[in-house]
Amino acid sequence: MRIAEIENEIVEEFELFGDDWEGKYEHLIDLGKHLPLIDKQYKTDDRLIKGCQSKVWLHAELKDEKIVFTADSDAIFTKGIVALMIRVLSGHTADEILNAQLKFINETGLIEHLSPTRSNGLLSMIKQMKLDAFAYKNIPIRTNYKLN
Amino acid sequence: METITKNSALNIQRLRQNFPSLSQKVKGKPLVYLGSGATAQKPKQVMDAISNYYQTQNANIHRGVHQLSIEITVAYENALATVQKYLNATLSQEIIFTSCTTESINLVANSFGEKYVKSADEIIIGEMEHHRNLLPWQIRCEEKDAVLKVSTKNNKEELFIDEYKILLASKTKNVAVTHVSNTVGTINPVKEITALAHKKNIPVLVDSLQAVPHMKVDVQALDADYFCFSGHKLFGPTGVGVLYGKEKWLNELPPYKVGGCTVKTIAFEKTEYAELPFKFEAGTPHIEGGIGVGAAINYVNDIGLENFGAYEYELLEYATAKLSVIEGLRILGTAKEKASIISFVIEGVHPLDIATILDKQEIAVRTGHHCTQPLMEHFGIPGTIRVSLVFFNTIEEIDVLVNGIQKAIKMLR
Numbered sequence: 001m002r003i004a005e006i007e008n009e010i011v012e013e014f015e016l017f018g019d020d021w022e023g024k025y026e027h028l029i030d031l032g033k034h035l036p037l038i039d040k041q042y043k044t045d046d047r048l049i050k051g052c053q054s055k056v057w058l059h060a061e062l063k064d065e066k067i068v069f070t071a072d073s074d075a076i077f078t079k080g081i082v083a084l085m086i087r088v089l090s091g092h093t094a095d096e097i098l099n100a101q102l103k104f105i106n107e108t109g110l111i112e113h114l115s116p117t118r119s120n121g122l123l124s125m126i127k128q129m130k131l132d133a134f135a136y137k138n139i140p141i142r143t144n145y146k147l148n
Numbered sequence: 149m150e151t152i153t154k155n156s157a158l159n160i161q162r163l164r165q166n167f168p169s170l171s172q173k174v175k176g177k178p179l180v181y182l183g184s185g186a187t188a189q190k191p192k193q194v195m196d197a198i199s200n201y202y203q204t205q206n207a208n209i210h211r212g213v214h215q216l217s218i219e220i221t222v223a224y225e226n227a228l229a230t231v232q233k234y235l236n237a238t239l240s241q242e243i244i245f246t247s248c249t250t251e252s253i254n255l256v257a258n259s260f261g262e263k264y265v266k267s268a269d270e271i272i273i274g275e276m277e278h279h280r281n282l283l284p285w286q287i288r289c290e291e292k293d294a295v296l297k298v299s300t301k302n303n304k305e306e307l308f309i310d311e312y313k314i315l316l317a318s319k320t321k322n323v324a325v326t327h328v329s330n331t332v333g334t335i336n337p338v339k340e341i342t343a344l345a346h347k348k349n350i351p352v353l354v355d356s357l358q359a360v361p362h363m364k365v366d367v368q369a370l371d372a373d374y375f376c377f378s379g380h381k382l383f384g385p386t387g388v389g390v391l392y393g394k395e396k397w398l399n400e401l402p403p404y405k406v407g408g409c410t411v412k413t414i415a416f417e418k419t420e421y422a423e424l425p426f427k428f429e430a431g432t433p434h435i436e437g438g439i440g441v442g443a444a445i446n447y448v449n450d451i452g453l454e455n456f457g458a459y460e461y462e463l464l465e466y467a468t469a470k471l472s473v474i475e476g477l478r479i480l481g482t483a484k485e486k487a488s489i490i491s492f493v494i495e496g497v498h499p500l501d502i503a504t505i506l507d508k509q510e511i512a513v514r515t516g517h518h519c520t521q522p523l524m525e526h527f528g529i530p531g532t533i534r535v536s537l538v539f540f541n542t543i544e545e546i547d548v549l550v551n552g553i554q555k556a557i558k559m560l561r
Contacts, residue, residue, distance in 0.1 A: 021508050026559060053516060054500050055530070074530060075498035076560055 003096055006088050007104035014108040025077075028110075032079030036086055038070040049124050054078045056125060060132035066091050067136055069129065081110070081122060089129055094137035098130055160459075163451060164540050166191040177510040180545045180552075185330060185489055185536030186514045188361055188383045190444075197443035198385060201436045208432055210409060224435055227442030228425075234445045235375065236366040237392050241424040244391040244398070245438050249357045250280040252376035252391035253324070255428070256353055257284035259401035260322060267293040270319045272312070274336065275301050275526070276329040279519040281355045285324055294321070305332040305481040312344045320345075323352040327359040331518040331534065332481025333464075333489030335359070342371040351397060357381055361538050362487040364454040367392050379437060384444030388437030391428075398424050405430040456539035463537040464488040467546045474553060480532060488537035491518075494553075497560045499533045505556035511549055 001009075017023040038047075042059040049056040054075035060067050069090040073079045088104065089097050105122070164170050169189045172179055181189060201223075207216035209224045225240075232240045246252045265271065271285050275298055289296045297315050301307050307325075316323070323345045328335050342352045351373035356365055360382045367375045375392040379385055393401070403410050403421055407430040412420045421427045467490055471477055476495030494502060503515040516531040517524045524531060535549065 022559070025505065025508070029559060054498055075500045077501050077504050078498075 003100045011107045028080035031083040032076045035083040038072045094133040097133035180511040182535045183512040184538045194443045227438045230442040244428045246389040248389040249376045249378045254284045255404040261288035265292045269294040269321045272297045272323045274325045306483045327356040328487045330358045331520045333486045334483040335485040379441035385440035388434045403427045460488040470550045491532040491534045502556045509552045
């Protein structure tokens with residue numbers, strides 16, 4: 001599925017809840033519980049995203065020329081938000097990620113529910129994911145030679 | 149105990165009407181404001197004073213001979229005198245308006261540190277200081293190659309007063325201590341600390357920011373050399389803080405910021421700085437802020453803030469008992485002398501998640517490390533949920549909080 005299609009799917013999913021904040025939140029908590037977890041070895045301080053009030057570790061790797069993200073957080077709502085981001089961006093090429101519009105963030109209305117500190121955290125997260133994509137875009141595919 | 153509640157209930161409901169923000173409803177639910185530790189709500193009297201300033205008194209102080217300028221200068225000086233009387237300070241020039249408590253402490257740490265702190269000297273702070281009463285001293289110590297000493301506490305979050313007898317040494321230049329911990333609510337034995345320090349002629353700075361909404365304060369009784377708080381915690385406006393300093397100390401301190409009226413004589417070759425308090429009043433001050441703080445103090449004088457100690461204690465006891473029975477909830481700070489500030493964590497859930505769900509129920513609490521990261525490191529936690537209760541809070545609001553937390557836990561686990 002293309003990124004825009006996944007975004008639409010998420011928007012429709014959240015529209016079902018209407019004004020029911022509890023439903024929306026429970027859904028987000030549920031998504032958080034099913035977040036593709038980062039491998040323990042990558043849960044390091046250099047993978048922490050700055051700007052989040054809760055801790056978020058994000059790891060990106062290249063599989064068949066597509067970028068796969070895994071993550072973890074100590075707070076469940078943050079995990080839910082990360083899970084959405086991963087669902088949208090993970091498994092796509094660097095170019096697709098760099099060009100992603102991410103309209104779903106506004107369209108789901110989730111941003112209105114987030115405190116400004118959380119929104120800043122979300123922006124940092126998006127920035128990091130796009131930076132990761134940019135980094136991979138600039139790395140030649142054959143990198144299996146050793147540097148001194 | 150129950151009779152106090154019943155008798156005060158009517159009184160509290162009447163007082164709440166002074167606070168327009170407390171009567172607002174969001175999505176049909178009344179706001180439960182338990183965030184006074186972050187900033188207090190403001191009574192209409194304070195808003196009216198500020199609005200009146202802009203509508204009828206707006207002019208700069210100490211600058212003009214026209215009627216408006218004279219009137220506002222008098223009003224501003226009256227506000228300073230109101231603060232002086234409220235704190236029971238001896239002289240009006242011992243009161244300096246700053247921008248906030250943080251600036252008050254920075255002023256002392258800079259000016260005092262510059263003049264008195266030398267290599268290998270020592271400054272003592274407490275283990276539960278807010279960053280504002282830690283960083284300015286730490287920077288000064290680093291600059292001067294001095295040593296920052298930290299007095300420790302027991303597991304109830306009470307300072308070991310006897311430790312001061314050991315820490316206070318010939319090299320000690322200053323003691324800085326928080327009056328009430330913003331994170332765990334402990335009321336520190338400031339009077340005993342000043343007594344011990346003064347035996348060795350060492351001055352003490354008291355950071356009283358979290359004490360002022362809960363109790364009447366008296367700088368002479370505490371014998372504080374410097375005493376700091378901000379207007380916005382005492383039901384006044386943001387952007388204005390107070391620094392009280394004993395005249396003998398303030399006279400000694402060099403100006404912290406310079407400009408405008410801080411000078412007596414000025415020339416390109418040499419400048420002589422003005423007397424107290426003018427040497428600390430660089431630039432046009434936050435005039436309406438000062439007026440607002442005066443109005444806030446008049447308000448707490450009118451209601452008799454000191455009469456609400458028993459009521460707040462009752463709220464604290466009730467909330468502590470109700471929260472304690474929630475499974476997995478741990479209250480941090482069980483000091484015998486405690487203001488109505490309660491910090492807690494809940495096993496298996498992040499404080500931020502709890503607060504997010506409380507927010508949807510119109511319950512305002514504070515979460516995070518509360519700018520006391522060393523304390524969080526000590527507890528080994530990322531942060532807490534903090535509930536601060538003041539005279540306008542009610543038993544019913546605590547019940548709403550407890551139900552809200554239970555709902556949050558149910559959703560999160």
